[in-house]
Amino acid sequence: MFKIGFDNEKYLQMQSDKIRERIGQFGGKLYLEFGGKLFDDYHASRVLPGFAPDSKVKMLLQMKNRYSPISPKDVREFYGAVCIARGSRGIFVTISTFHPDAQRLLEQVDNLIGVDGAKLFAIAAYCGMGVRSTPAGARLDPALFLEKSL
Numbered sequence: 001m002f003k004i005g006f007d008n009e010k011y012l013q014m015q016s017d018k019i020r021e022r023i024g025q026f027g028g029k030l031y032l033e034f035g036g037k038l039f040d041d042y043h044a045s046r047v048l049p050g051f052a053p054d055s056k057v058k059m060l061l062q063m064k065n066r067y068s069p070i071s072p073k074d075v076r077e078f079y080g081a082v083c084i085a086r087g088s089r090g091i092f093v094t095i096s097t098f099h100p101d102a103q104r105l106l107e108q109v110d111n112l113i114g115v116d117g118a119k120l121f122a123i124a125a126y127c128g129m130g131v132r133s134t135p136a137g138a139r140l141d142p143a144l145f146l147e148k149s150l
Helices: 008-025 042-047 055-062 072-084 100-108 117-127
Strands: 090-093 112-115 131-134 137-140
Touching (some): 055 117
Parallel strands (some): 090 112
16 A cells, blocks of 8 residues: 655645745745646646645635735736746736736736636636535635635
Protein backbone atom coordinates (compact mmCIF):
# COMPACT_ATOMS: atom_id res chain seq x y z
CA MET A 1 0.00 0.00 0.00
CA PHE A 2 1.26 3.49 -0.91
CA LYS A 3 1.56 6.22 1.64
CA ILE A 4 0.48 9.71 0.58
CA GLY A 5 3.57 11.88 0.73
CA PHE A 6 1.95 15.28 0.28
CA ASP A 7 -0.68 16.73 2.61
CA ASN A 8 -2.82 18.88 0.32
CA GLU A 9 -4.84 20.47 3.15
CA LYS A 10 -1.64 21.38 5.01
CA TYR A 11 -0.26 22.88 1.78
CA LEU A 12 -3.39 25.04 1.32
CA GLN A 13 -3.27 26.15 4.96
CA MET A 14 0.43 27.03 4.95
CA GLN A 15 0.39 28.77 1.56
CA SER A 16 -2.72 30.80 2.41
CA ASP A 17 -1.25 31.86 5.76
CA LYS A 18 2.05 32.94 4.19
CA ILE A 19 0.32 34.81 1.37
CA ARG A 20 -1.90 36.70 3.83
CA GLU A 21 1.19 37.54 5.89
CA ARG A 22 3.01 38.89 2.81
CA ILE A 23 -0.05 40.87 1.69
CA GLY A 24 -0.03 42.55 5.11
CA GLN A 25 3.66 43.43 4.72
CA PHE A 26 3.12 45.15 1.37
CA GLY A 27 0.14 47.38 2.03
CA GLY A 28 -2.57 45.03 0.83
CA LYS A 29 -0.92 44.09 -2.48
CA LEU A 30 1.15 41.14 -3.49
CA TYR A 31 2.17 39.80 -6.87
CA LEU A 32 2.29 36.02 -7.00
CA GLU A 33 4.09 33.88 -9.52
CA PHE A 34 2.80 30.35 -9.96
CA GLY A 35 4.91 27.60 -11.40
CA GLY A 36 3.15 25.09 -13.59
CA LYS A 37 -0.53 25.29 -14.36
CA LEU A 38 -3.02 27.32 -12.38
CA PHE A 39 -5.61 24.54 -12.59
CA ASP A 40 -5.67 20.95 -13.88
CA ASP A 41 -2.02 20.56 -12.85
CA TYR A 42 -1.84 16.80 -13.33
CA HIS A 43 1.95 16.86 -13.59
CA ALA A 44 2.24 18.17 -10.02
CA SER A 45 -0.30 15.61 -8.81
CA ARG A 46 1.77 12.83 -10.41
CA VAL A 47 5.08 13.90 -8.88
CA LEU A 48 3.55 14.86 -5.51
CA PRO A 49 1.16 12.04 -4.54
CA GLY A 50 -1.64 13.73 -2.60
CA PHE A 51 -1.43 17.07 -4.43
CA ALA A 52 -4.84 17.89 -5.93
CA PRO A 53 -4.65 19.10 -9.55
CA ASP A 54 -6.72 22.18 -8.70
CA SER A 55 -5.05 23.15 -5.41
CA LYS A 56 -3.88 26.53 -6.70
CA VAL A 57 -7.41 27.58 -7.71
CA LYS A 58 -8.75 26.41 -4.36
CA MET A 59 -6.10 28.45 -2.57
CA LEU A 60 -6.97 31.56 -4.59
CA LEU A 61 -10.65 31.11 -3.75
CA GLN A 62 -9.69 31.17 -0.09
CA MET A 63 -7.92 34.50 -0.54
CA LYS A 64 -10.84 36.84 -0.03
CA ASN A 65 -9.06 39.99 1.18
CA ARG A 66 -9.61 42.45 -1.68
CA TYR A 67 -12.94 43.92 -2.68
CA SER A 68 -12.14 47.22 -4.41
CA PRO A 69 -11.84 47.19 -8.22
CA ILE A 70 -8.39 46.74 -9.70
CA SER A 71 -7.12 50.06 -11.06
CA PRO A 72 -5.08 50.76 -14.20
CA LYS A 73 -2.17 51.60 -11.87
CA ASP A 74 -2.41 48.09 -10.39
CA VAL A 75 -2.29 46.58 -13.89
CA ARG A 76 0.71 48.75 -14.89
CA GLU A 77 2.57 47.72 -11.71
CA PHE A 78 1.77 44.07 -12.42
CA TYR A 79 2.97 44.42 -16.01
CA GLY A 80 6.18 46.01 -14.73
CA ALA A 81 6.72 43.07 -12.39
CA VAL A 82 6.20 40.62 -15.27
CA CYS A 83 8.70 42.54 -17.44
CA ILE A 84 11.31 42.74 -14.67
CA ALA A 85 11.02 38.99 -14.14
CA ARG A 86 11.33 38.53 -17.92
CA GLY A 87 8.08 36.60 -17.89
CA SER A 88 6.52 35.53 -21.14
CA ARG A 89 3.00 36.20 -19.86
CA GLY A 90 1.18 37.44 -16.80
CA ILE A 91 -2.15 36.34 -15.40
CA PHE A 92 -3.65 38.91 -13.00
CA VAL A 93 -6.07 37.03 -10.74
CA THR A 94 -8.37 38.83 -8.32
CA ILE A 95 -11.58 38.01 -6.50
CA SER A 96 -12.64 41.58 -7.19
CA THR A 97 -13.37 43.25 -10.55
CA PHE A 98 -11.29 45.31 -12.96
CA HIS A 99 -12.03 48.99 -13.40
CA PRO A 100 -13.11 49.51 -17.06
CA ASP A 101 -9.85 51.39 -17.79
CA ALA A 102 -7.84 48.56 -16.24
CA GLN A 103 -9.76 46.04 -18.34
CA ARG A 104 -8.98 48.02 -21.51
CA LEU A 105 -5.31 48.09 -20.54
CA LEU A 106 -5.28 44.32 -20.08
CA GLU A 107 -6.84 43.89 -23.50
CA GLN A 108 -4.22 46.15 -25.13
CA VAL A 109 -1.23 44.15 -23.88
CA ASP A 110 -0.76 40.83 -25.68
CA ASN A 111 0.86 38.87 -22.90
CA LEU A 112 -1.45 39.88 -20.02
CA ILE A 113 -4.65 38.15 -19.00
CA GLY A 114 -7.07 39.35 -16.35
CA VAL A 115 -9.12 36.90 -14.30
CA ASP A 116 -11.70 38.66 -12.15
CA GLY A 117 -13.88 37.17 -9.43
CA ALA A 118 -16.58 36.11 -11.89
CA LYS A 119 -14.09 34.27 -14.11
CA LEU A 120 -12.42 32.70 -11.08
CA PHE A 121 -15.83 31.52 -9.87
CA ALA A 122 -16.53 30.05 -13.33
CA ILE A 123 -13.18 28.22 -13.28
CA ALA A 124 -13.95 26.90 -9.81
CA ALA A 125 -17.40 25.75 -10.93
CA TYR A 126 -15.90 24.06 -13.99
CA CYS A 127 -13.35 22.28 -11.79
CA GLY A 128 -15.89 21.49 -9.06
CA MET A 129 -13.77 23.36 -6.51
CA GLY A 130 -15.58 25.07 -3.63
CA VAL A 131 -18.80 25.32 -5.63
CA ARG A 132 -21.93 23.26 -5.32
CA SER A 133 -25.00 22.99 -7.47
CA THR A 134 -28.32 24.21 -6.11
CA PRO A 135 -31.73 24.52 -7.75
CA ALA A 136 -30.94 28.24 -8.22
CA GLY A 137 -27.63 27.48 -9.94
CA ALA A 138 -24.00 27.20 -8.84
CA ARG A 139 -23.20 28.67 -5.42
CA LEU A 140 -20.03 28.91 -3.34
CA ASP A 141 -19.81 26.08 -0.87
CA PRO A 142 -19.89 27.72 2.59
CA ALA A 143 -17.58 24.99 3.91
CA LEU A 144 -14.81 26.54 1.80
CA PHE A 145 -14.78 29.55 4.12
CA LEU A 146 -14.74 27.74 7.45
CA GLU A 147 -11.59 28.37 9.47
CA LYS A 148 -10.65 24.69 9.48
CA SER A 149 -10.64 24.60 5.67
CA LEU A 150 -8.37 27.64 5.47
